[in-house]
Structure formats: structure tokens, C-alpha cells
Amino acid sequence: xxxxxxxxxxxxxxxxxxxxxxxxxxxxxxxTPIYRLALKILGDPQDAEDILQETFIKALSALPTFEGRSSxxxxxxxxxxxxxxxxxRRRKPETLLTENDGGDEESGNGESTYLIDWCCLPEEELxxxxxxxxxxxxxxxxxxxxxxxxWLRDVEGLSxxxxxxxxxxxxxxxxxxxxxxxxxxxxxxxxxxxxxxEVRREEDAN
Amino acid sequence: xxxKKCKALLSQLxxxxxxxxxxxxxxxxxxxxxTCEDCRVVLNxxxxxxxxxxxxxxxxxxxxxxxxxxxYRLDLSExxxxxx
Numbered sequence: 001x002x003x004x005x006x007x008x009x010x011x012x013x014x015x016x017x018x019x020x021x022x023x024x025x026x027x028x029x030x031x032t033p034i035y036r037l038a039l040k041i042l043g044d045p046q047d048a049e050d051i052l053q054e055t056f057i058k059a060l061s062a063l064p065t066f067e068g069r070s071s072x073x074x075x076x077x078x079x080x081x082x083x084x085x086x087x088x089r090r091r092k093p094e095t096l097l098t099e100n101d102g103g104d105e106e107s108g109n110g111e112s113t114y115l116i117d118w119c120c121l122p123e124e125e126l127x128x129x130x131x132x133x134x135x136x137x138x139x140x141x142x143x144x145x146x147x148x149x150x151w152l153r154d155v156e157g158l159s160x161x162x163x164x165x166x167x168x169x170x171x172x173x174x175x176x177x178x179x180x181x182x183x184x185x186x187x188x189x190x191x192x193x194x195x196x197x198e199v200r201r202e203e204d205a206n
Numbered sequence: 207x208x209x210k211k212c213k214a215l216l217s218q219l220x221x222x223x224x225x226x227x228x229x230x231x232x233x234x235x236x237x238x239x240x241t242c243e244d245c246r247v248v249l250n251x252x253x254x255x256x257x258x259x260x261x262x263x264x265x266x267x268x269x270x271x272x273x274x275x276x277x278y279r280l281d282l283s284e285x286x287x288x289x290x
Contacts, residue, residue, distance in 0.1 A: 020282065020285065021285060023280075023282065024277070024282045024285030024286075025285075027276065027277070027280060027282060028285075028287075031268050031273055031276055032266075032267050032268040035268040035272060036263065036266055036268075045272075049272050049275070049276075052268075052272070052276060053275075053276055053279050053280075056276065056280055057279070057280070060280065115243075115244045115247045115248065116247065117246075117247045117250055117251060118251060118254075119250050119251060119253075119254045126254075126258060127258065127261065127262070131258075132262055135258060135259060135262055139259070150259075151263075154256045154259055154260060155259050155260055155263035155264070156263070157260075160224075160226075175220065175221065178220055179217060179219070179220035182219075182220055182223075182252050182255065182256065183216070183219075183220075183252070185255050185259070186248070186251050186252045186255045189251070189254075189255050189258070190251055
């Protein structure tokens with residue numbers, strides 16, 4: 001889990017030279033993760049679609065000068081994140097992704113009372129329609145800067161380094177945010193699944 | 207109840223889960239985990255949390271019509287293969 005998931009390789013030369021077929025392959029490979037990311041940031045399908053299109057339009061025009069210092073995927077994520085955050089700021093001007101924003105507050109998770117192991121719940125309970133909705137609800141409660149780190153690292157499988165590059169943060173900062181995001185989500189989910197365990201216990205008793 | 211030691215080790219759990227924690231710190235953490243059920247619960251449920259989000263996230267594909275509009279917008283419709 002420490003490295004990013006493997007993705008198909010692309011010919012940078014073909015892409016730089018405007019090879020349409022190779023670009024179509026790139027679009028096909030990354031349209032889903034870019035769309036998911038935009039949706040996660042903006043929460044609105046139409047906005048997410050706009051960002052998706054904007055990302056690839058920008059990428060297409062910037063490819064001839066892409067130097068390849070980061071991977072193509074990281075570069076695409078970075079364009080998408082910037083576009084999505086710009087849109088978000090137009091809507092809510094106070095939203096900013098800075099190095100310290102949200103990173104320094106005391107999480108207080110150390111004394112968590114949610115120390116119930118709910119891993120033993122059956123899969124159909126952990127991933128029920130209601131549970132999926134709760135997962136969405138829980139991640140939406142995270143501050144933007146924690147949510148993005150968690151999403152890129154843990155859902156899309158980018159490495160710490162790639163996540164840092166995509167978000168323009170230091171690796172240390174990514175690690176700090178990742179820990180906070182994971183602890184916070186774990187706590188929220190523990191609250192939910194503990195209730196589910198209690199409900200099941202009651203049902204079994206009757 | 208969580209002790210001071212639990213709280214100190216909590217900050218290392220994330221790197222431990224990723225397999226990037228320094229081996230010496232790993233040993234200390236693993237020794238603690240053997241005797242502390244609370245920390246084991248935090249570790250297990252943190253792993254499960256990541257696991258659930260990954261499972262759900264990966265199952266969310268781009269809707270077909272969004273993908274089609276993207277290809278048209280980029281003038282790539284000739285490469286638009288139908289998905290199985």
C-alpha cells in the first residue's frame with residue numbers, strides 16, 4: 001500500500017507530438033479517477049463534469065511543454081485539483097489550501113472512546129446502501145485539506161510523494177494530514193458501526 | 207483505558223499501516239500492540255476504514271454519458287469505444 005497503483009504506460013513522445021490515439025488512451029485511463037476526485041471536492045456532478053473537461057483541455061494544450069518531472073497521473077491530478085479549488089473559491093472565497101490550514105489543531109483522537117472492534121461485522125453490513133451513504137457523509141465532514149489527502153492517497157492509491165506533488169504540499173505535511181484524516185474517519189465510522197452492532201445484537205436477542 | 211504511551215504511539219499508526227515506519231519504531235509499536243487491546247482496535251478499525259473507502263471509491267466509475275461528452279468535447283469521438 002506504500003506505492004501507487006500501477007497504471008498503463010504512455011508514450012510521452014507521442015503525447016507531446018499530438019498523437020490523438022495516445023491522448024484518447026490517456027483520457028480513457030484517467031477520466032474516472034479525475035471525475036471522482038472533482039466530485040469529491042465539489043460535491044456536484046455538473047461541476048465535476050466541467051472540471052473533468054477543463055482538466056483534459058488544459059492538459060492537451062500543456063502536453064507539448066510537459067517536462068515529465070512528475071508522472072503524468074500526478075500532473076493530471078494537480079491540474080484537476082487546481083481547477084476544482086479555483087471553482088470552489090469562486091463559490092466560497094474563504095476556502096484555501098495552505099500548508100498550515102487545518103493541520104495544526106489538536107485532533108483529540110488519542111482519548112477516543114470509540115474502542116470497539118467493528119471489523120467483525122459482515123460485509124453486507126459494512127457495505128450496505130446505508131453504510132455507503134454514511135461513508136460519503138463522513139468524508140464530507142472532513143476539512144477540504146484532509147479530505148483531498150485521504151482521497152488521493154487512500155482511495156486513488158497515490159504514494160505520499162505523488163500526493164504531495166499533486167497538492168503542492170511537503171511530504172511531512174501530507175503524512176500529518178493523512179494521519180488526522182484516517183483517525184477522524186475511523187472515529188466517525190466507529191460511531192456508526194458501533195450502533196449497527198448494537199442493533200444486530202438486539203435483533204439476535206429477539 | 208488509553209495510556210500516555212498509547213497516545214504517543216497513535217501518531218505512528220498511519221506510517222505503520224503504510225509499512226513505512228522505521229523498523230526500530232515498528233518493534234516498539236508491535237510490542238505495545240501485543241499487550242494493548244485498545245491500540246489493536248484502533249489499528250484494525252483504521253485499516254478497515256481505509257479498506258472500505260477504497261472498495262467503495264473504486265466501484266464508482268464515470269457515468270457513460272459523462273465519458274461520451276468528454277470525448278466529444280475533446281474531439282476524440284472516433285476513439286470512443288463502447289465499454290463492455
